[in-house]
Amino acid sequence: MQKKQVELDLSDFTRLLDEEKNGEEIVRPSTSFWRDFARRLFTNKAAVVSLTVVAIMVVLSIVIPLVSPYQYDANNLMSINQGPSASHWFGTDTLGRDLWTRVWYGGRISLAIGFFGAIFPALIGVVIGGIAGYFGGVIDMLIMRVIDVLMCVPQMVFVILLMLKFGNGPVAIVTSFALIGWMGSARNVRGLVLQMKNQDFVNASRILGASHLRLIFKHLIPNTLGIVVVGMTMSVPSAIFYEATLSILGLGIKSPLTSWGQLLQLGVQNFKLYAYQLFIPAVILSITLLAFNILGDRVRDALDPKLRN
Amino acid sequence: MAEILLEVKDLKKYFKAGSKIQLFKKPFYEKYYLHAVDHISFSIEKGTTLGLVGESGCGKTTVGRTILRLYEADGGEVLYEGKDIAHIPISSDKTYTKKIQMVFQDPYASLDPRCTIADIIGEGIEVHGLYKTKKEREERVCELLEMVGLNREHRNRFPHEFSGGQRQRVGIARALSVNPEFIVCDEAISALDVSIQAQIINLLMRLQKEMGLTYLFIAHDLSMVRHISDQTAVMYLGTIVEIGPTEEVYQNPSHPYTRGLLASVPLPDPDYEAKRTVRGMKGEINSPINPKPGCRFADRCEFACDICREKMPELKDLGKGHKVACHFTEKLNSKE
Numbered sequence: 334m335q336k337k338q339v340e341l342d343l344s345d346f347t348r349l350l351d352e353e354k355n356g357e358e359i360v361r362p363s364t365s366f367w368r369d370f371a372r373r374l375f376t377n378k379a380a381v382v383s384l385t386v387v388a389i390m391v392v393l394s395i396v397i398p399l400v401s402p403y404q405y406d407a408n409n410l411m412s413i414n415q416g417p418s419a420s421h422w423f424g425t426d427t428l429g430r431d432l433w434t435r436v437w438y439g440g441r442i443s444l445a446i447g448f449f450g451a452i453f454p455a456l457i458g459v460v461i462g463g464i465a466g467y468f469g470g471v472i473d474m475l476i477m478r479v480i481d482v483l484m485c486v487p488q489m490v491f492v493i494l495l496m497l498k499f500g501n502g503p504v505a506i507v508t509s510f511a512l513i514g515w516m517g518s519a520r521n522v523r524g525l526v527l528q529m530k531n532q533d534f535v536n537a538s539r540i541l542g543a544s545h546l547r548l549i550f551k552h553l554i555p556n557t558l559g560i561v562v563v564g565m566t567m568s569v570p571s572a573i574f575y576e577a578t579l580s581i582l583g584l585g586i587k588s589p590l591t592s593w594g595q596l597l598q599l600g601v602q603n604f605k606l607y608a609y610q611l612f613i614p615a616v617i618l619s620i621t622l623l624a625f626n627i628l629g630d631r632v633r634d635a636l637d638p639k640l641r642n
Numbered sequence: 643m644a645e646i647l648l649e650v651k652d653l654k655k656y657f658k659a660g661s662k663i664q665l666f667k668k669p670f671y672e673k674y675y676l677h678a679v680d681h682i683s684f685s686i687e688k689g690t691t692l693g694l695v696g697e698s699g700c701g702k703t704t705v706g707r708t709i710l711r712l713y714e715a716d717g718g719e720v721l722y723e724g725k726d727i728a729h730i731p732i733s734s735d736k737t738y739t740k741k742i743q744m745v746f747q748d749p750y751a752s753l754d755p756r757c758t759i760a761d762i763i764g765e766g767i768e769v770h771g772l773y774k775t776k777k778e779r780e781e782r783v784c785e786l787l788e789m790v791g792l793n794r795e796h797r798n799r800f801p802h803e804f805s806g807g808q809r810q811r812v813g814i815a816r817a818l819s820v821n822p823e824f825i826v827c828d829e830a831i832s833a834l835d836v837s838i839q840a841q842i843i844n845l846l847m848r849l850q851k852e853m854g855l856t857y858l859f860i861a862h863d864l865s866m867v868r869h870i871s872d873q874t875a876v877m878y879l880g881t882i883v884e885i886g887p888t889e890e891v892y893q894n895p896s897h898p899y900t901r902g903l904l905a906s907v908p909l910p911d912p913d914y915e916a917k918r919t920v921r922g923m924k925g926e927i928n929s930p931i932n933p934k935p936g937c938r939f940a941d942r943c944e945f946a947c948d949i950c951r952e953k954m955p956e957l958k959d960l961g962k963g964h965k966v967a968c969h970f971t972e973k974l975n976s977k978e
Contacts, residue, residue, distance in 0.1 A: 365758075365800060366755070366756055366800070532751055533746045533747075533748060533751045533752035534751065534752050534753055534754040534755075535754075536712055536744075536746075536752075537744070537746065537752055537753075537813075537816065538754075538765060539712065539732060539733075540710055540712070540732070540739060540742075540743060540744050541739060541743075541765055541766040541769055541770075541816070541819075541820065542732075542735070542736055542739030542740065542766070542769045542770060542820075543765065543769050544733065544769075545733060547769070551757075552754050552756075552757075555754075555756045556754070556755070556756055
């Protein structure tokens with residue numbers, strides 16, 4: 334290797350002033366956890382695309398039923414089972430109802446079930462799991478054993494019983510989904526809290542005299558929130574899917590009210606003659622589920638790059 | 643003689659370490675206890691520093707945490723200004739959480755990653771309602787930051803934006819936020835670089851001078867302890883084997899374990915290091931689970947006799963407050 338002699342001229346250098354020695358000014362601007370998360374998420378192509386798809390689905394579901402000339406439950410026996418056309422973009426069903434309107438009206442129900450079905454189990458899970466993990470001992474043992482027992486009951490049996498009790502509407506579906514879905518997130522949160530509650534930053538607050546409530550809500554839960562949010566994004570598609578499954582089985586939404594699952598069920602009945610009645614809602618449902626799944630994946634990566642496998 | 647701020651009397655902390663059932667042996671059912679702290683007594687005068695040294699796993703940290711009541715003591719007393727605080731649960735007490743604070747070992751684990759520096763330092767101020775308006779609180783946070791050598795602009799940052807030494811300063815500012823009298827420094831410097839260690843030690847000593855703080859300084863770095871402590875206590879497997887004024891202990895170590903420990907301090911001299919043989923110690927540290935009767939150090943001590951394996955030695959005063967727990971102190975000292 335060739336050695337290079339560098340000529341340095343002393344006059345090129347000046348002494349730093351004392352205040353200039355302080356390098357703090359060149360440090361990047363302070364970022365909070367959530368801002369960092371948003372930055373990572375929005376620089377990811379797949380995340381942005383799937384977020385756009387989800388946004389389009391949400392907007393269409395809200396707007397179309399409002400502006401459409403047809404009612405979602407208005408029968409028109411003069412025009413039954415028509416294929417897609419200029420006046421009925423997605424065609425009509427066996428009772429002559431406009432499918433374009435019905436698909437987006439069903440989107441409202443399905444997406445609402447998706448969102449609430451993600452939020453409620455997470456809420457219940459955080460509270461119960463947080464209590465079990467923080468207090469430990471007998472309380473923890475009791476709660477965890479109850480969860481173990483509930484998890485042993487086959488879900489469908491559970492759901493059918495709940496449906497018998499609550500009837501079948503969107504509210505009943507969300508309720509039953511929350512009642513079987515909270516256990517997973519409770520276990521997650523409990524594990525995290527258990528792991529964190531003896532960490533030094535919690536001890537430090539304890540030594541400073543912080544109360545139980547303060548420890549739980551200011552330190553423990555904010556630190557589990559990342560995982561909870563990931564769980565929530567992941568369970569949106571499973572709630573939508575859950576509703577679709579129930580509706581296809583005839584346990585879910587009943588006509589004339591509609592949802593994507595219910596549209597699929599009606600579509601299956603006429604599948605041989607009028608395939609578009611099945612395919613159109615199926616495609617919309619699949620695209621939405623795909624978008625949510627990818628989004629959930631990317632949210633997980635963006636929340637904690639360490640979790641990526 | 644100065645006023646005694648904290649006195650620990652006969653403190654005991656055992657941890658459950660499982661149990662077993664034996665069908666064909668006696669005893670049928672046996673419980674295991676880890677004797678983390680076994681009948682420890684010492685006292686600290688106001689405005690001074692007690693250095694607590696010992697190898698890993700000897701119970702130094704447990705002593706600190708039991709004084710802070712993160713662990714509940716299984717026996718004995720912790721007298722703070724003459725009042726026993728060992729059995730007041732920390733969650734139901736506001737008086738002493740304001741007086742006794744702690745600086746943690748790991749500056750990465752001891753700051754909540756979701757809180758800003760202002761929230762972390764301001765927590766104690768909030769919990770104890772020390773300031774009325776938000777502005778007052780903010781002023782106090784800035785004052786504390788400057789006291790520990792950080793900038794006031796740092797207050798809206800998050801812990802991950804700081805280096806280890808800076809984080810440790812934040813941890814010290816947090817401890818100071820409630821104007822405590824007594825601070826437990828639990829290995830406060832061992833996770834830091836050597837150059838940063840010196841900075842933090844100097845900061846701690848400056849604060850002690852300015853605010854009249856009292857420290858319990860837990861460490862395994864013997865030279866640092868010598869530098870900062872007025873008194874030094876040496877722990878071995880849950881017991882104090884030697885305690886006394888720092889210079890006395892360092893220049894005149896009287897317990898075989900202390901001698902071995904001091905002889906093992908590395909020196910920056912390769913020739914000396916190559917020739918060195920550690921005297922007075924052999925083997926590995928024993929298990930602290932259900933320890934045998936007698937002196938805890940007996941199995942590793944080259945002077946051990948039968949009495950050492952039967953009877954636990956008491957702390958004996960050699961004068962000037964220098965106490966040693968060994969059956970043969972006089973004999974060993976006269977031999978040399």
